[in-house]
Amino acid sequence: xxxxxxxxxxxxxxxxxxxxxxxxxxxxxxxxxxxxxxxxxxxxxxxxxxxxxxxxxxxxxxxxxxxxxxxxxxxxxxxxxxxxxxxxxxxxxxxxxxxxxxxxxxxxxxxxxxxxxxxxxxxxxxxxxxxxxxxxxxxxxxxxxxxxxxxxxxxxxxxxxxxxxxxxxxxxxxxxxxxxxxxxxxxxxxxxxxxxxxxxxxxxxxxxxxxxxxxxxxxxxxxxxxxxxxxxxxxxxxxxxxxxxxxxxxxxxxxxxxxxxxxxxxxxxxxxxxxxxxxxxxxxxxxxxxxxxxxxxxxx
Ligand code: UTP
Numbered sequence: 001x002x003x004x005x006x007x008x009x010x011x012x013x014x015x016x017x018x019x020x021x022x023x024x025x026x027x028x029x030x031x032x033x034x035x036x037x038x039x040x041x042x043x044x045x046x047x048x049x050x051x052x053x054x055x056x057x058x059x060x061x062x063x064x065x066x067x068x069x070x071x072x073x074x075x076x077x078x079x080x081x082x083x084x085x086x087x088x089x090x091x092x093x094x095x096x097x098x099x100x101x102x103x104x105x106x107x108x109x110x111x112x113x114x115x116x117x118x119x120x121x122x123x124x125x126x127x128x129x130x131x132x133x134x135x136x137x138x139x140x141x142x143x144x145x146x147x148x149x150x151x152x153x154x155x156x157x158x159x160x161x162x163x164x165x166x167x168x169x170x171x172x173x174x175x176x177x178x179x180x181x182x183x184x185x186x187x188x189x190x191x192x193x194x195x196x197x198x199x200x201x202x203x204x205x206x207x208x209x210x211x212x213x214x215x216x217x218x219x220x221x222x223x224x225x226x227x228x229x230x231x232x233x234x235x236x237x238x239x240x241x242x243x244x245x246x247x248x249x250x251x252x253x254x255x256x257x258x259x260x261x262x263x264x265x266x267x268x269x270x271x272x273x274x275x276x277x278x279x280x281x282x283x284x285x286x287x288x289x290x291x292x293x294x295x296x297x298x299x300x
Contacts, residue, residue: 011153011220012059013127014052014134017120018045019065019111024269033068034268035138039276040284044267045071048138049103055150057134059105061127063120065112072108077101116239121221122229130223132156137217137268141276143283144262148218155194155258156220158187162249165218166195166257167264174209178202178243180257181210193259197250202243213257215243216264225249 022034035045052060064071078097085094111123121135134149142148148165155163166180182195201210228245246255265279266272282288
């Protein structure tokens, strides 16, 4: 076990980068953040924040940018709205609206330009300090009995090193992801689902991919990642890729991959967003039965 990080170190902070341009959802994202698009009636970013809270992490740092004020308002108290709801006797809705503001402690830092996920995380460096932290991308919605992040925290507690969530994907789709090469670690609690990562490649062509194990938008990172992100940023005019920095980190420290249990939806992509909407609506006690009936009635 390295001296600077003990397996006792609790993860206290989750960084949520929400400063991207969301170009795949234009024109919906012209004047509103992609992260506020709702799956049924809850914004993507709230699914992410609820997963953080359900995993026992008490603090969120949002990396925001221009035009993302709606996210700050969403996680703040709205006295006017609460007052109006109370005036109309809608106490349950008032409680719902108020509860969102109480989910977690929240801070904000701004990324000045959308220079990529790596740059967004680097922007949070001063607020995070020298402790391991989680990163959650709200366009990956994970539906799981045990929250995905909580599953990863258990792996971090065991190994004390960075952990990424991984998922097997169709070979033909590997070029949409960061793909790992790894060896399974004997771990009787997780049955071959923990991998020690040997290498990772960003968006490989299927023929060049070392596996079909894809990294999805959940990470636990040691603070050493910040030096690597800074080094990656120097000399690149364009986007700072997190995968490049993690690759450099691999030369210094082990990184583990966890094939998590649960269903992940890529809600940053239109088809993935539609699938998430349909499947999560079907699971809703207030809508599911009627919606299923409707879907069955369609002449497909
Ligand atoms: P994506 O690449 O999926 O989001 O980033 P995007 O760039 O907003 O969307 P498209 O590809 O143009 O449609 C994943 C997450 O990282 C954040 C995004 O807000 C999203 O939540 N991000 C991305 C940043 O915070 N800053 C960036 O520079 C890029």
